[in-house]
Amino acid sequence: MDINDLRSIITVAGLLCFLAIVGWAYGKGSRKGFDEAAKLPFAEDDDDGAAENASHRR
Incomplete structure (x- = not known):
């Protein structure tokens, strides 16, 4: 087995x-x-700040 077999x-x-x-x-x-x-890019959010609020909740 040579390099050409490995390439194949x-x-x-x-x-x-x-x-x-x-x-x-x-x-x-x-x-x-x-x-x-x-x-997804065309989905409307109910709240404009929903993404910001969700990321700060823990």
Whole structure:
């Protein structure tokens, strides 16, 4: 086994990891979570200082 065999194995492993991430991202189960996360910047807060008040409570 020489360095080129090791490089080939690492390349194949990287490709498999990439395909696994793509499969997870485009899977049916992930859509709901991604849709909720996409709407977060547009969510209205009831109180403008809610984030400041929440961080100081302990």
